[in-house]
Amino acid sequence: MKIIMLGAPGAGKGTQAKMIAERYNIPHVSTGDIFRANIKNNTELGRKAKEYMDKGELVPDELTVSILLDRVAQDDCKTGYVLDGFPRTIPQAEILDQELTKLGETIDFAINVDVPDENIIRRMSGRRACVSCGATYHIEHIPPKKEGICDTCGSELILRDDDKPETVKNRLNVYHTQTQPLIEYYSKKGVLRDVDGTRDMKDVFDDITSILGQA
Ligand code: ADP
Numbered sequence: 577m578k579i580i581m582l583g584a585p586g587a588g589k590g591t592q593a594k595m596i597a598e599r600y601n602i603p604h605v606s607t608g609d610i611f612r613a614n615i616k617n618n619t620e621l622g623r624k625a626k627e628y629m630d631k632g633e634l635v636p637d638e639l640t641v642s643i644l645l646d647r648v649a650q651d652d653c654k655t656g657y658v659l660d661g662f663p664r665t666i667p668q669a670e671i672l673d674q675e676l677t678k679l680g681e682t683i684d685f686a687i688n689v690d691v692p693d694e695n696i697i698r699r700m701s702g703r704r705a706c707v708s709c710g711a712t713y714h715i716e717h718i719p720p721k722k723e724g725i726c727d728t729c730g731s732e733l734i735l736r737d738d739d740k741p742e743t744v745k746n747r748l749n750v751y752h753t754q755t756q757p758l759i760e761y762y763s764k765k766g767v768l769r770d771v772d773g774t775r776d777m778k779d780v781f782d783d784i785t786s787i788l789g790q791a
Pocket residue numbers: 584585586589590607608609611628629632633634635636640660661662663664668738747
């Protein structure tokens with residue numbers, strides 16, 4: 577099963593994608609996580625991507641597309657995957673489609689996690705991310721058992737540089753102009769499904785599993 581997560585930054589795509597990956601036993605592929613791992617390891621890709629990410633802009637397609645295509649060509653993606661944060665532009669979606677067509681494959685579902693802008697800024701300022709394993713928490717809604725420490729691996733939790741309110745505003749603008757058109761793109765293909773992302777994460781996940789089916 578091949579799934580795409582759509583939604584504004586902070587809508588809960590990553591949170592839901594991780595639950596989908598576990599339930600359906602497919603890899604969770606996040607371009608944001610790939611970039612952050614490269615930044616942490618100080619690679620050339622990481623240094624280039626950081627310039628854009630810190631400003632809340634998109635990393636150029638030339639840097640993003642090949643990374644994603646390499647990742648989904650790996651063996652563990654043969655039975656499917658859940659893409660989180662890709663595609664983010666129409667050209668990215670078109671290239672992905674072209675590659676899938678060559679393989680005789682298609683996207684099964686594009687899940688749009690719908691959350692209004694006014695909820696987003698609040699969510700982002702409360703988001704805390706694990707520096708080591710990428711787990712995500714929220715200081716009010718989904719707190720770690722011990723403040724500032726990851727439940728899964730015990731590492732420190734941080735506020736991402738790009739989650740500061742001024743950067744979030746820019747990311748929302750970028751989302752509305754460059755990414756939101758993908759909703760219509762996947763709707764035309766008949767694979768779009770909307771879920772109300774403002775509810776509790778378990779309720780959102782219940783909606784998603786009723787769309788994807790029991791597995
Ligand atoms: P969020 O989970 O808040 O939506 P991500 O972790 O997906 O954020 O992405 C963080 C940043 O990484 C984005 O603001 C952007 O700069 C960059 N990025 C991630 N995926 C892509 C992509 N597909 N195309 C361009 N830039 C991307």
